[in-house]
Amino acid sequence: MALVEETRIEDAAFRMSEATAGDYFALLKPRVMSLVVFTAFVGLVAAPVSINPMLAVVAILAIAIGAGASGALNMWYDADIDAVMTRTATRPIPSGRVAPGEALVFGLVLSALSVMTLGVLVNWLSAALLAFTIFFYAVVYTMWLKRWTPQNIVIGGAAGAIPPVIGWAAVTGNVSLESVILFLIIFLWTPPHFWALALFKSQDYERAGIPMMPNVAGEASTRRQIFAYAVILAPVGVLPWVLGYTSVGYGAVATLLGAGFLWYSWKVLVMPQDDRAMRPAKALFGYSLLYLFGIFAAYLADCVVERVLAIGGA
Amino acid sequence: MADDKLEMIELTESQKKARRSRSIAIGLALGALVVIFYVATFIKFAHSMPNGSM
Numbered sequence: 205m206a207l208v209e210e211t212r213i214e215d216a217a218f219r220m221s222e223a224t225a226g227d228y229f230a231l232l233k234p235r236v237m238s239l240v241v242f243t244a245f246v247g248l249v250a251a252p253v254s255i256n257p258m259l260a261v262v263a264i265l266a267i268a269i270g271a272g273a274s275g276a277l278n279m280w281y282d283a284d285i286d287a288v289m290t291r292t293a294t295r296p297i298p299s300g301r302v303a304p305g306e307a308l309v310f311g312l313v314l315s316a317l318s319v320m321t322l323g324v325l326v327n328w329l330s331a332a333l334l335a336f337t338i339f340f341y342a343v344v345y346t347m348w349l350k351r352w353t354p355q356n357i358v359i360g361g362a363a364g365a366i367p368p369v370i371g372w373a374a375v376t377g378n379v380s381l382e383s384v385i386l387f388l389i390i391f392l393w394t395p396p397h398f399w400a401l402a403l404f405k406s407q408d409y410e411r412a413g414i415p416m417m418p419n420v421a422g423e424a425s426t427r428r429q430i431f432a433y434a435v436i437l438a439p440v441g442v443l444p445w446v447l448g449y450t451s452v453g454y455g456a457v458a459t460l461l462g463a464g465f466l467w468y469s470w471k472v473l474v475m476p477q478d479d480r481a482m483r484p485a486k487a488l489f490g491y492s493l494l495y496l497f498g499i500f501a502a503y504l505a506d507c508v509v510e511r512v513l514a515i516g517g518a
Numbered sequence: 519m520a521d522d523k524l525e526m527i528e529l530t531e532s533q534k535k536a537r538r539s540r541s542i543a544i545g546l547a548l549g550a551l552v553v554i555f556y557v558a559t560f561i562k563f564a565h566s567m568p569n570g571s572m
Contacts, residue, residue, distance in 0.1 A: 220529055
């Protein structure tokens with residue numbers, strides 16, 4: 205007789221997770237994270253003083269993990285609406301690959317780890333800004349604004365706009381007008397970017413009960429507001445050159461990119477009511493990604509060229 | 519006697535594969551964390567010490 209009897213458990217409640225490391229990585233919203241990393245890196249390079257390269261890597265890594273953690277918390281809270289939207293139904297939680305509780309713990313642990321790492325190894329101002337960003341995205345945007353008001357992505361956009369300020373603060377230990385302008389560019393870019401998406405995905409948002417602008421104020425009003433934001437965004441994009449932070453090269457690129465943004469927004473504004481394919485809205489959505497990448501790449505290139513010239517002239 | 523029973527969960531092949539994938543990722547992440555903290559600590563110590571003392 206065996207000393208210990210074995211009992212096989214078939215109960216679903218005891219089912220072991222089949223989530224792979226890739227599923228957990230998907231919880232971090234890698235595409236959003238790549239944008240955060242890039243804009244934070246530009247803020248870090250644009251700062252007038254230098255930082256040890258290893259600490260710069262630590263800062264970028266912590267910012268990336270913090271952004272990913274807020275993405276995981278967002279997916280944990282929004283699992284119910286993600287399940288009914290075509291764009292998000294295959295995410296790890298609605299598809300059943302990761303349990304909601306696992307995603308919550310994952311997000312909380314990474315949030316604490318990223319903020320503490322940034323604070324201990326870099327500085328506490330950047331850590332405080334990262335903590336605020338995670339809180340703002342996970343709690344203020346995801347839990348409150350997103351299901352309550354069509355201004356959700358206008359106000360919530362602040363969370364996605366802070367990374368260059370964190371990058372700047374990681375190097376300098378303060379926040380300056382130059383970094384605030386980088387914040388403003390992303391902040392003003394967010395509404396037309398997401399409303400272009402909301403125009404051609406309005407049925408998805410309707411089904412999920414999310415009060416996006418086209419579902420609440422109508423398509424015509426949304427198109428007018430997209431154009432209004434484009435009118436404000438285009439000159440703000442040129443502001444770093446106007447204020448003397450960059451060279452005329454950046455100014456020229458930002459002017460061209462801003463003109464393009466206005467053109468694509470105009471095409472959305474005059475889009476026929478019966479155009480259900482909404483090609484102008486899809487084109488604007490694609491162009492807006494190119495715009496943001498282009499503006500920040502031009503800013504980065506300008507900073508690098510300035511440094512190289514300064515070294516050459518020294 | 520109920521206390522003598524050892525309750526076991528039989529893992530399927532996909533569960534074993536997923537667990538292995540998670541274990542490797544956790545191991546690599548913890549290893550990277552250790553390296554980052556060691557190197558960053560050396561850098562910070564080097565910066566805070568007077569010239570020539572390290």
